[in-house]
Amino acid sequence: MRQLNRLNQFTRLWQHSHGASQQTSVAEMAAHCFCSERHIRTLLKQWQEVGWLTWHASSGRGKRGTLRFLQTPDHLRSELLRQQLDNGQPQHALQLAQLAPEQLSHLLQPFMGGQWLNDMPTLRIPYYRPLDPLRPLRISGRAEQHLVRQIFAGLTRFDHDRVVADLAHHWVCNPQQTEWFFFLRPQLHWHNGEPLSALQLQQRLQHILDSPEGAKLLASVKTIELAHALCLRFTLHYPDQWLAHRLATGECLLPHPVDEEIGCGPYRLTSFSADLVRIESHGWYHRPHPLMQAIEYWITPQLFDSELGTSCRHPVQIAIGEPNELALLRPVSNSISLGFCYLAAHQRPGFNQAQARRIMMLIQQSGIIGQLPIDEGLITPTNEMLPDWPLPVWQAEASADLPAKLTLHYHLPVELHAMAQKLKELLAQHQCHLDVHFHAAKDWSDYHPLESADLIMGDRLIGEAPEFTLESWLRLDPIWPTLLSEPRYAALLQRLRVIQADAHETTRIQGLKNTFGQLMHDATILPLFNYRYQVSAPPGVEGIHLNALGWFDFTRAWIPPPVAIH
Incomplete structure (x- = not known):
């Protein structure tokens, strides 16, 4: 790039x-620039012409x-960056911004937020870490889960807590x-303009059904x-009133059968790198088109503790805007997450239920x-798993002696690192040494040491339809076959089948509430705390509502378009 x-x-x-x-000479300047004297003369002429x-x-x-010198390199880099961004060339802009992460973050600040570029409303979001590949069957981070729902569609989708038709018009x-x-x-059309066929969806759904994750979920x-050119038939082993919900989950979103980066959601993926992720409005989208035509994630990693991995900051509070607008930023949406961080107890010989209950009591009372x-x-701190799903109250085990040593395994987010240290200090006061192991990931997939854990801490994200999300958690998360004996886990799956x-949805939800109530009563699982979600934005960005x-x-x-209204 010249x-x-x-x-x-x-x-x-x-x-x-x-x-x-x-005072200098052409020869000295050529030596500083590692070029010939002839070339430096050409450069001097060009630099003078542009001031x-x-x-x-x-x-x-x-x-x-x-x-x-009339200009500084930082000013010129910023101006060239602005030109490339205004011209809709974010990749060229990234080549210009070859800086350390903290410098890049500072340089990009003026260009973040909502702007009109080439008559295209664009929203730029600074983000703190590289994003994982956007593969619906294997997603764990909140940002990735959110993005795949913008890029891919399923037969059904969630509309708040309801499940509604998406690629399907209806079902019976x-x-x-x-x-x-x-x-x-x-x-229906894919992002590349190719017509979508029922056969393609049947092939992709069969691929999901054949996968380890899909086999559990479905x-x-x-x-x-393929029942018809526009109809898919699902034949079940046994009745499943959650089927439409299952087909709306991230695991059942449907990429193109050949190119897994292509979907048919409201946005199409146009750039994905460690520095920049860009999505643009899909012109063939089958539902109302979004008003924001392009969304860009600018990856500007901050300094972090390498032992905690790249996801050591939990971005539950998002701020969008330019530096001169920071004083004007106001919270436009906030909520308490339904998702929670949890503690689980792997009860077995040497670590019984009374001891697990005492640890959970100590956490609550301390x-x-x-x-x-x-x-x-x-x-x-939370006092319920979901609204109206209260935590149990234990009393009889207050005097149970703890084992001399226990092992804790936990994964991201970083808040659990602080929780692990506090728990270690708390148990030490009761003559129990806690051996702590950190897993630098967002879930327990392919983590073989989990079987050796006495205590487990992790993060349970909950999106729409929270009760159904917890039902899927029991099926999909490897902690449950670890925490429960084989007969107990088989009995749990049989209970889920009933x-x-x-x-009746209310009866299904009550059944799940009773199931988790028993798991909490048995000191198998305990929610610890929720997050406070918040988005702040300047006055120029509208329509922001937390999901x-x-x-x-x-x-x-x-x-709003850049038009003066009189």
């Missing part, structure tokens, strides 16, 4: 004197002339609830067949959650 090369050469020359005027510096040569070979099932028919909308599904060295307002067959994952719906956000 502009970048010219800027780098100019920076080398500027750094030699830190921008001070000087970067002035150069007054003296007659005679080797004579010294006067060099005066037979009286025995063992055959479900999903009738597709006509004239355990009730026997076959998925108030250590309120003592965590975490920014004020980030978390809040619950899912009930045609259940702590992000805001991109399809509802908008910025």
Whole structure:
């Protein structure tokens, strides 16, 4: 890129004197820039023409002339960055911004927030870490879960706590609830403009069913067949009233059968790198089109503790805006997350239920959650798993002696690092040594040491339809076959099968409430704290409303056009 090369050469020359005027020669400047004297003369002429510096040569070979700088490299880099961004060339802008993370973050601040670029409303979001690949079957982070729902669509989708049709126009099932028919909308298109066919969806759904995750989530599904050019038939082993919910989960979002980066959601993925993720409005989208035509995540990692991994900061409070607008930022949406961080007890010989209950009682009574060295307002201790799902009250085990040693395994977020240290200090006061192990990931997938854990801490994200989300958690998370013996876990799955067959949603939810109530009563699981989600934005960004994952719906956000209204 010629502009970048010219800027780098100019920076080398500027750094030699830190921008001070000087007497120098062509030969000396060529040496500083690692180029020939002929080339430096060409560069000097170009730089003078664009107003970067002035150069007054003296007659005679080797004579010294006067060099005066009119611009700094930082100012020029910022101006070139603005030009590339205004021209809709974010990748070229990133080439210009070859800086350390903290410098890049400072340089990009003026360009964040909502702006109109080439008549295209664009929202730029600074983000603190690189994003994981956007693969619906294997997603864990909140940002990734939110993004896949913008890029991919499923047969159904969640609308707050309801499940509604998406690629399907509607669905019906037979009286025995063992055959479900999903009738597709006509004239659906993938992001590349290719018409979408029911056969492609059937192939992708079969791929999901054959995967380890899909086999657990869709355990009730026997076959998925093409009943008609616009209809898919699901034949079930046994009734499942949660089937439409299951097909709306992130695991059942449907990428293109050949290119997994292509979907048919409201936005299409146009750039994905460690520095920049960009999505643009999908012109063939089958539902109302979003007003924001482009969304960009600018990855500007901050300094972090390498032992805690790249996700050591939990961005539950998002601020969007330019530095000169920071004073105007106001919270536009906030909520307490339904998701929670939890403690689980792996009860077995040497660590019984009474001892597990005593540890959970100590956590509740000691108030250590309120003592965590975490920014004020980030978390809040919980007294229920979901609203109206209260935690149990234990008393009989208050005097149970704890084992001399226990092992704790925990994963991200970083707040659990602070919790682990506090728990270690608390148990030491009761003559129990806690051996702590950190897993630098967002879930327990492929983590083989989990079996050796006595105590487990993790994070349970909850999106829409929270009761169903917890039902899926019991099926999909590897902690449950670890925490429960094989007979107990088999009995749990059988209980879930009975619950899912009930045609009345209120009865299904009550069944799940009783199931988790028993797990908490048995000291198998204990929610610790929730997060306080918040989005702040300047007056120029409208339509921001928090969703259940702590992000805001991109399809509802908008910025006013730059037109003066009299």
